[in-house]
Amino acid sequence: MPIIKADLDLCQGYANCVMEDARFFDISDDGVVVVLQEEFAKEDRTRVEAAVRSCPVSALRIEE
Numbered sequence: 546m547p548i549i550k551a552d553l554d555l556c557q558g559y560a561n562c563v564m565e566d567a568r569f570f571d572i573s574d575d576g577v578v579v580v581l582q583e584e585f586a587k588e589d590r591t592r593v594e595a596a597v598r599s600c601p602v603s604a605l606r607i608e609e
């Protein structure tokens with residue numbers, strides 16, 4: 546099952562991913578992304594891919 550991975554060293558806290566889908570992404574008090582659920586259903590793939598693409602520093606990826 547594919548999962549969402551975030552590179553916290555790259556994340557700059559722009560929150561584009563949160564705006565794409567707040568069910569999967571949040572920003573911590575430290576200002577970096579929190580992946581709320583790593584696993585996602587097939588029907589959420591388009592949304593998750595959009596969130597991954599929205600990240601200006603490529604801190605998100607889907608691991609197949």
Ligand code: SF4
Binds near residue numbers: 558578599
């Ligand atoms: S869009 Fe990228 S840089 Fe912004 S909070 Fe999400 S993972 Fe971090």
